[in-house]
Amino acid sequence: MAVKDVKKVVLAYSGGLDTSVILKWLQTTYNCEVVTFTADLGQGEELGPARKKAEMFGVKEIFVDDLRETFVRDFVFPMFRANTVYEGQYLLGTSIARPLIAQRQIEIAEQVGADAVAHGATGKGNDQVRFELSYYALKPDIKIIAPWREWDLTSRTKLLDFAEQHQIPIAKDKRGEAPFSVDANLLHSSSEGKILEDPAQEADEIVYQRTIRPEDAPDKATVIAIDFENGDPVAVDGVALSPAALLTRLNELGKANGIGRLDLVENRFVGMKSRGVYETPGGTILLAAHRAIESITLDREAAHLKDSLMPRYAELIYNGFWFSPERRMLQALIDTSQHSVNGRVRLKLYKGNVTCVGRESPNSLYSMKVVTFEDDQGAYDQVDAKGFIKLNALRLRLGAMAGRRGGAL
The missing domain is CATH 1.20.5 (Single alpha-helices involved in coiled-coils or other helix-helix interfaces)
Incomplete structure (x- = not known):
């Protein structure tokens, strides 16, 4: 792409070192106007500093959007209706966030008249694919800038040198190599790289941020109830909650009981294997609850069909095809199956485990008279x-x- 071709770009901006360097690099390399977009997906970080940093760079149009409810309602819950897990274990916490970020970026680009979008994903990972497939699906003629595939800042040292040259603030813990990288949102946290690259070595306890050790969880089980309507959770212990508030509550319960840890070696779409340490406390509880309510409300063949299609559906999300016609087709089938998935599930949470201890539904297909x-x-x-x-x-x-x-x- 010729530098002169870009006049205005919307950057997915976290305010961290990498995207701050990218912001300045876009200004100096493309000599274009940069619009920043920071999404609050429940990552648990203060987003005010990101706005202040963008202002420091002279950015005139700054978007900081609270997308937590949209994230859970329109992305997380539809995915959980399918009981989605990738390669039998991964609950896709990072994968499901990327299409929403990309969607909002494109909306902003159209709103401000930008002709390009940019992201900070590296050339080795899955996120570059997820972002860009989504961009193209939503705006086929959009120009995409992926700095990690273009610039010569190929090492942490070069990145820090660039930051110093351009007076970009550097947090003290960014001096030298970071112990591992973290991505987080309301559904999960993901830790990868550096001290986690050897899959033979157990992850240090410092890696875990969303859960306590199962060994340290209470010696008494916590029993909870989750109510479902049309396949989506709507209440915990009889208290009606919004999608984001409900997932937040399940996260609290999961954290306190050491639930949702996963150490996984997965197959990336780009071809390599990668080791990641994931924490999905609320999602782990939700998956168990949803399968439990489906066990009494779904016809056998409908349930088996869903289970047979789920790996394909999970793969589409993992690989970045959320906006593809085949994912939409599968979603329509899945959503149709959920009309009768109503009722209450009781769960016992105990030292990293989730156990269903009761389920009831006005649409139950279970007959005590028959069995x-x-x-x-x-x-x-x-x-x-x-x-x-x-x-x-x-x-x-x-x-x-x-x-x-x-x-x-």
Whole structure:
């Protein structure tokens, strides 16, 4: 991209060292106007300093948006309706935040008349893919600047030198190598790199920020109730809460009981394996609760179909295809399945574990009259099972007989 082609760019800006360097680099390299956008997704950091830093750089248009409710309502909850986990374990806390940030960036770009957007993701990670696929899906002709793929600031030393040359404030703990990098939002925290790069070494306790050690959790279990309407949680212990407030409450309960830690080696979309340490306290509780309420409200084949599609759905989110037509199609199917997913689940939280101890629903498909070991008064004729078994065994019997005659499987 020719430098002269960019007149105004919207930068996803955290106020940290990397994006502060990027801000100045955009101004000096592209000689363009920079608009900053900082999203409050519940990362737990004060965002006022980001605004002050942007002002220090002479930025005239500064956006600091509280997107917590939008994040949980329109991104996290739809994902949890599918019981989504990537590679069997990861609850996609980072992945699900990127399309929202990208969406808001594009909205701002259109609002202020910007012709480009920029992000601070590196050329080795998944986030560059997630951001840029979302940008292109929402605004096909947008220009994208990815500084980590363009500049020559290829080391931490060069980054710090650039910061000093341009009088960019550097926090004392940024001198030298950071022990690990952290991404956080209301759903999770993610720690990667440096001291975590060797998957054979146990993560130090300093890595964990959202949970206490399960060993240090109370010796008495905490029992809670979560109410669901159309597949989404709406109340905890009978208290109705907004989406963000509900997830915040579950995070508090999960933290206090040491719930939601995960040490994972995952397969990145760009091709390499990566070790990450994740904490998703509220999400871990929510997943267990949602599966529990579905267990009594979903038809068997509907539930099995959902489970069979979930890995594909998870992969789409992980790889950055939130705005793809196939993800939207899957979402429509998933959402249709949730109309009967209503009721209450009771859970026991104890030293890192979440156990369902009760579930009830006005839409329950569970019939005590049918499943009882006592007299079911004709609700189920056990004699019918004989024909059912013989019909299902027919192909097995034919195959066994053919095998005895020397036939191939």
